[in-house]
Amino acid sequence: MKLLILNGPNLNLLGIREPNIYGKETYTDLCERIRAYADQKGIDVRLVQSNHEGALVDAIQAAYFDGLDGIVINPGAYTHTSIALLDAIKGVNLPTVEVHISDPDTREEFRKISYLRAACIATVKGRGTQGYLE
Numbered sequence: 001m002k003l004l005i006l007n008g009p010n011l012n013l014l015g016i017r018e019p020n021i022y023g024k025e026t027y028t029d030l031c032e033r034i035r036a037y038a039d040q041k042g043i044d045v046r047l048v049q050s051n052h053e054g055a056l057v058d059a060i061q062a063a064y065f066d067g068l069d070g071i072v073i074n075p076g077a078y079t080h081t082s083i084a085l086l087d088a089i090k091g092v093n094l095p096t097v098e099v100h101i102s103d104p105d106t107r108e109e110f111r112k113i114s115y116l117r118a119a120c121i122a123t124v125k126g127r128g129t130q131g132y133l134e
């Protein structure tokens with residue numbers, strides 16, 4: 001099994017700012033932890049982070065064209081704005097899980113809407129970076 005683990009804007013800043021919300025682990029630490037866990041499970045992972053909406057769409061499409069089996073996505077703030085990412089996930093029809101480190105439903109009003117949720121088979125939120133492994 002091969003999965004795309006896709007992270008959106010500013011998630012490369014993990015561990016650098018706002019540790020009270022997003023924890024102390026850096027993006028590099030997170031990637032290493034995901035890779036080690038996936039190795040144990042015999043899962044091959046493609047780890048991608050981008051601050052650009054179009055690059056995230058390209059990564060979703062590449063997962064489809066390259067025959068990957070599913071997607072784990074933390075779309076960052078594009079969660080709350082991006083019909084393009086919703087359409088990309090619907091378009092490739094790969095099983096996709098939405099992950100949020102924090103629980104956006106308990107934060108500001110504008111974080112309560114997820115455009116992507118409708119296209120995802122599950123949402124994991126508020127579990128810290130452990131949520132990626134779940």
Ligand code: CA2
Binds near residue numbers: 009011013075078
């Ligand atoms: O809780 C999550 O994982 C979010 O997807 C994170 C997004 C936020 O816009 C969503 O509402 C919820 C923000 C990611 C930014 O990450 C940072 C990490 C460290 C320092 C600054 C930003």
